[in-house]
Amino acid sequence: MKRVIIIGGGFGGFYSSLALQKIPNIQTVLIDPTDYFLYIPLIHEVSVGEIPKSIPQIPYKNTLQGTIHIKSKAKKIILKEKIVQLDNDRTISWDYLIIAPGSLPNLFIKGTENKLTLNNLDDAIKIRNSLRNLINHKENSIGLIGEGPTGIELASEIAELLNKLNLKVEIHQFMYFKRYFRDDPPLDIMLKRRMRKLGVKIHPGEPVREVINKKIITEKNEYELDVIFVCTGVKPVLIESELDFKNGYPVDDYCLVKGYKSVYAIGDASLYQKNGNKLPNLAQVAEKQAKYIVFDICRRIHNKKRKKFDPQISGILISAGKYFAIGRILNILILKGFLAWFAKRSLYFLKIFLVKRKFNLIKHYIISCFFPNKFFII
Template identity: 55%
Template sequence: MKRVIIIGGGFGGFYSALGLEKEKNLEIILVDPSNHFIYIPLIHEVSVGQIPKSAVKINFNKALKRTRHIKSRVIFISFKDRRVKLDNNTKLSYDYLIIACGSEPNKPIEGTGKLQTLKTLDDAKKIQKILLDFIKTKKKSICVIGEGATGTELISEMASLLSNFDKRVELHHFLYFKRYFQSMPNFDIPIKRQMEKLGVIVHSGEPVKKVSRKEVITEVGKYNFDLIFVSTGVKSNIIDTEIEFQGGYPIDNHCNIEGLENVYAIGDVSKFDYKGDKSPKLAQAAENQANYIIKDIIRRENGRKRKPFNLKIIAQFISVGKNYAIGVFLNKLTVRGFFAWFMKRSFYFFEIFRRKKSFRLLKVYILSMIFSNLFLKMD
């Protein structure tokens, strides 16, 4: 029986395990230090108590039937020996290896190293506590640095939350570029209009040069804030190997690391060209790769001809506070407003329900559509 080791239980790793464990002739091992898959696209809602943290957690051992979950970290990979070394010094051999260890926050701006960001469920819980403490004080200003999906969704959710408490707050959003989402020009004006309605001051094309305590220094001027959050992208998690990699693992048109035909890289750790630009760090892209790798391994095991990987981004949605989102299908059809927000959330909750089969999740979905910040933990 061939052994497949999957490093990391995020979108790429979790979905790879779900598909591969259906093949009876494969032994599947998932190595991840946590017990749960976290549905990252909804953690901004956890950060403001719109949904409980339990809604985005899926237990590995309950969702995966034939996969062996090892709660550990891989600290070294020997491509030559086809072995991985865990942090408890255990060594495991593999026939196929899928590296899906994700990414970590990238904070290149001076002085932002210790600022709170939103990348994990723990971050969401910390932000919720920070905001609850903020509400109880006389502090009046917040800023978010970074205009990606996370930064945009976070500050808009904060604006919605604080308006419910009738707390007058100055909210500032600093953008490196002049427009929101450079690759999707139809997003910029609607997002800015919605930010204006939410009371968010948008600093377009005003890169932050430095943060010093509560002071934000840009190319235009200096500002003081009570709370500063940062969302300036991510960088790939790289595991030690005999080969040195920088900024991710370059993959070929079969999602194999170049020169290593039995090793796949997936999600945020993979590097490839996509329409003349860098590979997108999206959950959708990781899931797309996972579905391809599942089929590719099965083809190889059955002696069938391999097909090249072709990434297709079907749709992209960004929520801007409660009841509003903007999305694009196949980079052509743009939708916005409540309908787009409803579609986005409904799809995400359906995806979680498919794996979790929890009727409590349906209750959370319905209640969170009707009420605002119902799961905010007030003392």
């Protein structure tokens, strides 16, 4: 029997475990300090009370019955001995190792170290509480730094919530680049129009240099704001090892860390180059890598001919408030408005339902469609 150790229970780690546990003669071991997989694409909805916090949580005990879950953190990878050292100094050996430790907020701007971010469920709850405090104390300004998908979705959800409550709160979104979509001007124009319609004051091409308490200092101006959120991207979690690490582990066409035949890397932890470009840090990429790696391990065990990883991005859809999303499918077709929002959200709930098999998901889906922000209690 071959043992596969998976470090991390994010998209890459969870979907690897889900697939591996069904394969005979493979022992699957998941090392993760939490008890559940968090469906990250929905946590911005938790932050504004659109859905309860239980929805994006998928407990391991209900879904990974065929996986050994070690509730711990991986402290060190010892390659020569093919063992992982845990934070309690216990060690465990592997035949194959999958590194998928997830990510941390990339707080590279001076003064943002203690500002609110949106990277996990605790962050979503903190943001929800901060919005309640803002409303109760009648504060009137919010600053959001970052123009990636998380920044867009959070800014638009907050704007829609405040509009619904008839509150006059200024929301400033500071963008490092001039466009939301740098390589897609048509989408950028449509999204800017949408954000302005929601009342968000966008600052394109106005990088933030520093944050001092409640003051945002950009390359053009200074702004005093009551609440500040930071959505400036993520960086991979680093685990001590001899592996070369440059914002991720360089991997080959089989998702193996270069130079090591038994070590794979997934998602934010992997540096996979396609046509000279790094794959985007998207959940769909990590999920595709996970399924491919399981496929590759099986073929190796049975001495079958291997196939190279050939990632195809299905598309990207970003929600911008209730009943509106925008994006491209297969890099060709533009979708926007209600249809795009409905497709995106329905797909997410379907994915969670297929794993959790909980029919109350359908109830919450319907409630959130027709009764927005039901779980935001002032």
